[in-house]
Amino acid sequence: MNHxxxxxxxxxKLFFREKQAVFWTFLFPILLIWLFGAMFxxxxxxxxxxxxxxxxxxxxxxxLTTALFTIGTVLTEYREQGILRRYQATPIRPGKVLTAHIxxxxxxxxxxxxxIVLFGSLAYNLDFPKYLGSTLIAIALSIFAIFPFGxxxxxxxxxxRTSAAxxxxxxxxxxxxxxxxxxxxxxxxxxxxxAKILPLYYVVDLLRQTWNFAPITDQLTNVWILLGxxxxxxILATRFFNWGSRG
Amino acid sequence: MSYAIEVExxxxxxxxxxxxxxxxxxxxxxxxFGIVGPNGAGKTTTIEILEGLxxxxxxxxxxxGLDPEKKPYELRQKIGIQFQSxxxxxxxxxxxxxxxxxxxxxxxxxxxxxLEKLGLDSFMDTQFTNLSGGxxxxxxxxLAIIHDPEIIFLDEPSTGLDPGARRDxxxxxxxxxxxxxxxxxxxxxxxxxxxxxDRVAMFKEGQIVALDTPKHLVNxxxxxxxxxxxSDDADLELLRNITGANDVSHSNETIKIQTHNLxxxxxxxxxxxxxxxxxxxNFRFEVGSLDDLFVQMAGKEQSP
Numbered sequence: 001m002n003h004x005x006x007x008x009x010x011x012x013k014l015f016f017r018e019k020q021a022v023f024w025t026f027l028f029p030i031l032l033i034w035l036f037g038a039m040f041x042x043x044x045x046x047x048x049x050x051x052x053x054x055x056x057x058x059x060x061x062x063x064l065t066t067a068l069f070t071i072g073t074v075l076t077e078y079r080e081q082g083i084l085r086r087y088q089a090t091p092i093r094p095g096k097v098l099t100a101h102i103x104x105x106x107x108x109x110x111x112x113x114x115x116i117v118l119f120g121s122l123a124y125n126l127d128f129p130k131y132l133g134s135t136l137i138a139i140a141l142s143i144f145a146i147f148p149f150g151x152x153x154x155x156x157x158x159x160x161r162t163s164a165a166x167x168x169x170x171x172x173x174x175x176x177x178x179x180x181x182x183x184x185x186x187x188x189x190x191x192x193x194x195a196k197i198l199p200l201y202y203v204v205d206l207l208r209q210t211w212n213f214a215p216i217t218d219q220l221t222n223v224w225i226l227l228g229x230x231x232x233x234x235i236l237a238t239r240f241f242n243w244g245s246r247g
Numbered sequence: 248m249s250y251a252i253e254v255e256x257x258x259x260x261x262x263x264x265x266x267x268x269x270x271x272x273x274x275x276x277x278x279x280f281g282i283v284g285p286n287g288a289g290k291t292t293t294i295e296i297l298e299g300l301x302x303x304x305x306x307x308x309x310x311x312g313l314d315p316e317k318k319p320y321e322l323r324q325k326i327g328i329q330f331q332s333x334x335x336x337x338x339x340x341x342x343x344x345x346x347x348x349x350x351x352x353x354x355x356x357x358x359x360x361x362l363e364k365l366g367l368d369s370f371m372d373t374q375f376t377n378l379s380g381g382x383x384x385x386x387x388x389x390l391a392i393i394h395d396p397e398i399i400f401l402d403e404p405s406t407g408l409d410p411g412a413r414r415d416x417x418x419x420x421x422x423x424x425x426x427x428x429x430x431x432x433x434x435x436x437x438x439x440x441x442x443x444x445d446r447v448a449m450f451k452e453g454q455i456v457a458l459d460t461p462k463h464l465v466n467x468x469x470x471x472x473x474x475x476x477x478s479d480d481a482d483l484e485l486l487r488n489i490t491g492a493n494d495v496s497h498s499n500e501t502i503k504i505q506t507h508n509l510x511x512x513x514x515x516x517x518x519x520x521x522x523x524x525x526x527x528x529n530f531r532f533e534v535g536s537l538d539d540l541f542v543q544m545a546g547k548e549q550s551p
Contacts, residue, residue: 006350010336010343017338017374082333086390088300089328090351091320 003092007100012107015070025070026112029058030119036181037124045183048212051124056207057180059113063142064174064200066112067150068167071105076154076163079244088243098241102147109143127212134216135207142203145226148233149199155241174200199229250309251276251398251429252297257306259292266292268453270306274431276397279424281440281461282433283541284450290433291402293450297431298328298400311397324353327391331402334383337376341367341386344375348390356395365389365419381412388419398429405439417443437537447537461537473533474513475503481525489515501529 015021036054045053078084087097120126129135153170157163175181177191178200184192195201206222216223252274259267267289274280282290295301297308299315299322308315313322335344345362349355362368365385370378378386384404391399404420405413420443424430434440440447441461449457449464457464477500486495491508506512509532520527 003351006347010339010347013343014336014338078336082330083335085330086333086335086387089298089323089330089333089391090348091323091353092351093320 004096004100004103007097008103008107011100011104015104015108021070025062025065025108026115029062029112029116033058033116033119034123041124046185048208049125049127051120051126052212053208055116055120055124055126056211057204058116059139060142060200060203060207061171061175061180062112062116063109063139063146063203064150065171066105066109067147068154068171069164070108071101071147072150072154073160073163073167075101075151076157077160079242080159082244084243094243098151105147106143113139129211130213131210131215134210134219137216138206138210138219141223141226141230142206145199145230145233146203148237149229152233152237152240155237174198178204180204199226202226202229249276250274251278251311252280252431253307253309254293254297255307257293257296257308258304259289259296259301260304266453267296267303270450270453270455272448272455272458274429276429277424277427278445279420279430279432279443281444281447282431282450283435283437283440283447283537285541288450289453290450294400294402294431294433298326299323324394325397327394327396327399329387329391329399329401329404331406333387335375335387335390338374340372340374341378342371344386344390345393349393352394354394356393358393361389361392364422381408381415384408384412384416385419388416392423392428396428398431399423401430401432403434404432405434405436413439437541441537449541465537465540472507472509473503473505474509474516474531475501475533476516476530477501477528478520478525480523481520481527482523485519485523486516489519503533 041050154163177195178198202222202225209219210216250273255271257267257270284290296303299319315322405416447461448455491506491512492504494505496503
């Protein structure tokens with residue numbers, strides 16, 4: 001446990017030394033919320049106020065960017081630079097390194113979510129989640145689904161450039177088609193179907209529902225699908241992850 | 248003498264390549280053991296199997312009495328590994344790397360002494376990315392010896408270093424030997440093997456083609472010995488007829504005679520020079536180096 005904590009602490013420290021990463025993770029979402037707010041700020045989105053609909057959305061999006069960039073692409077970089085291999089030469093178990101990255105990702109994500117909520121309450125009268133327990137469980141469940149998904153998707157990349165490209169494609173696809181930003185009702189039926197094969201759709205839906213309308217026990221379809229995504233991604237991520245052996 | 252490493256009939260087969268074909272050797276405790284050979288000769292594969300990073304297909308290995316495949320984590324408490332091209336997180340500071348990595352081991356070495364010896368103590372707050380190549384290499388060496396390991400594996404320890412830094416690295420490695428460590432070095436630089444290693448194993452196409460002290464290897468396998476001198480008026484045609492001379496070549500003003508009999512050849516050379524009134528300067532014997540042997544072995548078998 002001591003090792004995991006040390007690694008987690010180290011990675012978090014390194015994260016804050018990368019000024020760009022800090023900007024994209026913490027400030028960029030807030031800029032976008034403000035931008036979208038200027039467009040839709042006084043509209044109702046499916047019986048929700050702007051902030052009640054979009055703050056859960058941005059929490060979901062930030063979860064995905066954390067999985068793809070903060071955890072996934074960084075691990076690909078570490079593989080490419082032989083950093084993972086350096087760990088392999090020590091007695092530390094590989095699982096501990098991965099666990100540390102997941103915990104560190106979770107911390108960064110939670111911090112960014114907190115900032116988003118704070119901004120929402122100050123600038124857009126965000127309501128507190130109606131079912132707080134359900135929302136928290138929904139967030140935990142979504143992390144379980146999205147983090148391994150991100151690690152798996154990026155572990156298919158041979159180098160960090162490919163990894164960043166894969167991540168961008170996935171992020172953009174989900175950003176625009178999962179209902180996280182543009183309301184699905186505005187889209188043709190075909191695209192609404194596409195939305196339902198994107199993991200983020202279920203995260204967004206579950207978070208919005210528990211935040212505004214109903215406890216998680218009324219959302220079992222979403223719960224089962226996210227559990228399924230989590231299990232399958234974990235298996236795939238474990239299967240395809242490698243420590244970067246050269247020559 | 249007890250052995251730190253014993254390898255018997257090691258085999259490794261990749262999809263389309265028999266990378267290691269029945270390699271056997273032992274490394275004594277306290278020895279600096281070199282592994283040389285061209286790329287693709289099976290050096291890295293062999294080392295990685297010894298380190299427990301790769302599985303073997305056949306053979307028997309004992310590292311400090313442990314089977315690296317069965318007890319990789321126990322083994323890694325006792326060995327230190329420096330890879331050729333690994334790094335650590337760019338923005339990690341030297342002191343952070345030292346603390347993080349030493350926390351992975353049960354045994355702690357004398358860290359202040361290691362830092363002082365490697366000269367890292369004045370860079371403690373520097374981030375990895377801001378260190379020069381030589382200092383990066385020193386840091387990764389520090390990370391490999393931070394737990395006072397019994398065996399240290401070094402993969403191309405001086406690649407990319409300038410001549411000064413390379414010499415520093417060698418003396419650091421010799422210091423480690425004096426502390427009683429066993430050291431296994433792979434290298435491309437024959438000079439490195441010659442300067443550093445007690446014994447050298449030459450790998451070629453997955454096999455060991457020669458294993459001995461650097462001096463013996465050269466004496467045994469490298470028939471080519473040279474004498475060189477500078478002369479403006481020597482006649483190359485006459486030189487070719489001297490006893491023992493295999494080849495006479497001429498570059499710039501230096502004349503080089505390859506011979507299998509240094510004594511007779513030089514005697515006749517001086518007699519001839521006196522007879523013809525040639526002036527001979529800078530005369531010297533040149534013994535072939537491991538470099539020559541490497542080229543000879545790596546290339547097609549050529550008759551001396």
